[in-house]
Amino acid sequence: MTAHAVTASPLKRSLIAILLLASASTALAQNAGLRRSVVQKNDVSVEGREAVVARVEIDPGVQAGRHSHPGDEISYVLEGEGELLVDGEPPRHLKAGEAFVIPAGKVHDARNTGSAVMRLVGVYVVEKGKPLATPAK
Secondary structure: OOOHHHHHHHHHHHHHHHHHHHHHHHHHOOOOOEEEEEEEEEEEEOEEEEEEEEEEEEOOOOEEOOOOOEEEEEEEEOOOOOOOOOOOOEEEEEEEEEEEEEEEOOOOOEEEEOOEEEEEEEEEEEEEEOOOOEOOO
């Protein structure tokens, strides 16, 4: 082994460890079978708020997990079908072409009841600097 390889090795190991930890924390933030990918994030006209546009995919049989957002969620179902479960409300069946709005802080869940991936576009108008979703206790 060369002197250069020995010197670079701890640095490379540290960088790899940091990247793995970042990847793991992103993966742990979402349930297996649920993917939320931010498409765009921009300031809005209300100070301290931003709009986050995300593509959401839920695999068949998967439940997102009870959670809330630090702002309003406005979502549109592109493909598939499922159930929207909002605390204090009856379950709502959703299918492609339908939309829903969930007020800030309202605990809710979604479950794919179909046989194909459920795809949604979610627009969140949320407080800046807060996590997009927080698991419910």
